[in-house]
Every structure is written in C-alpha cells, then in structure tokens.
Amino acid sequence: MITGSPFQYCSRCGHDTMAAASSREHVCDDCGYRHFITPFPAACALILDADGRLLVTRRAHEPGLGKLGLPGGVIEPAETGEEAAARETREEVGLDLPPSAFRYFASLPNWYYYQDYLWPTLDLFFTASVPGFDSLAPSPEEVSEIFALPLAEVPLADFAFESNAEAVRRLQEQRARLV
Incomplete structure (x- = not known):
C-alpha cells in the first residue's frame, strides 16, 4: 500500500x-x-530462443540491484507497448528486433521505488522468438549480466519484481501445457 x-x-x-x-x-x-x-505503463520482453531458453538479465541499478530482470521499462509518450519492448530490448541487451516481433502476453500490476516513493506500474509483457542469443551487448548502466536459461529452470525467487516472476511462471505453465 x-x-x-x-x-x-x-x-x-x-x-x-x-x-x-x-x-x-x-x-x-x-x-x-x-x-x-495512477500506474505508469511499462513494457517487458519475454524472449525465447530456438532451444527454449529465456533471455534474463541481472540488474545493474536500484531498485533490485543484482537481482534478475527482463528487458523492459517505462513506455514513452506516443509509443506502443510493442515499440517500447523493442526499444528497451535494444537499449538494455543490444538485441535489435522490430516491434512486430513482439506479441502481447499478459499485464500485471507492479511497484517501482523511484525518487523516494513507491510508484504503481502496469507491466505489459510481450513475447518474442529469436534463433539464438549470439550477438548480445549489455548496457552496463542497465544490465550487469545476461543469461539464456532453460525456461523451466528460471529461478523465480531471484527476480527483482514480482510481476516479472509471475509473467515467467505463466509462460512456464503455458509452455508446459503445449508439450
């Protein structure tokens, strides 16, 4: 609260x-x-490669310094969720995907501590698929590490934000039903 x-x-x-x-x-x-x-809208990317590995980052700043995250951030004025997911992915991990590569997956409420206040956000999650993660270039201001983890093995308790963990859990559940 x-x-x-x-x-x-x-x-x-x-x-x-x-x-x-x-x-x-x-x-x-x-x-x-x-x-x-009111909640700030944010876009987050759930990116899987051909081997079913999820792109996960380690945060290089607060809130959640050192915790796991997903490429994402606040949606800019006049920007769609898909455009924001593409921009944030490019800025944070150097993966250049067009907005059309992203498909809506889920929306989840979240809290983000910024300038001495706990702000509500509405995180919009988008999925995308890539052949592999060979040419990633993390932005050191945003990301200290990048991982490509088998989706079923992503450690949900290690995420900085509950919304990220819940989106990954839902994706794990969805993919398990398809197998």
Whole structure:
C-alpha cells in the first residue's frame, strides 16, 4: 500500500498545501487542484530462443540491484507497448528486433521505488522468438549480466519484481501445457 505523497507542491499553483484525499488522490488546499497517483505503463520482453531458453538479465541499478530482470521499462509518450519492448530490448541487451516481433502476453500490476516513493506500474509483457542469443551487448548502466536459461529452470525467487516472476511462471505453465 502507498503511504505518504510524492507531491510536496501543487503543480498548478506551487503552494505546499497538499492534503491526501485518499491513497491515490492528493488535493491542494489552496487552489483545489487534484493530483492523482495512477500506474505508469511499462513494457517487458519475454524472449525465447530456438532451444527454449529465456533471455534474463541481472540488474545493474536500484531498485533490485543484482537481482534478475527482463528487458523492459517505462513506455514513452506516443509509443506502443510493442515499440517500447523493442526499444528497451535494444537499449538494455543490444538485441535489435522490430516491434512486430513482439506479441502481447499478459499485464500485471507492479511497484517501482523511484525518487523516494513507491510508484504503481502496469507491466505489459510481450513475447518474442529469436534463433539464438549470439550477438548480445549489455548496457552496463542497465544490465550487469545476461543469461539464456532453460525456461523451466528460471529461478523465480531471484527476480527483482514480482510481476516479472509471475509473467515467467505463466509462460512456464503455458509452455508446459503445449508439450
């Protein structure tokens, strides 16, 4: 549950008279402007190679420094989820796939600690397939390691975010049913 407020000053009038009307709504006592906390949309990539291995990263920054992750991040203005998945994959691991390579898989709520506040996110997961992971180039600011792990062996408890672990669990379950 969210506590406190990320809003110290009203974005309309600049006064520091913010009051919580609920856990997601904060109102300026001076001008009445209402500020809402809503989930940020994020795109995450579940990329499998021809051998059924999943591309997994190790995070190079907080939150979740040293924990496992998936290529992904906040969706930019005027960007589709598939475009964001392609961009984040290219930026984080150097794998250049077109947005059309990504297929919607699931959406899951998540929490992301940023600038002293625990923000809600809505993580959109997309799948993609590649022949192999031979030409990856991790961005050291984002990723400290890259793994290609057999899908059934991905350690769910080692993920930085529960949404990532749950998406991988669902993918494992889906693939197990197909065998």
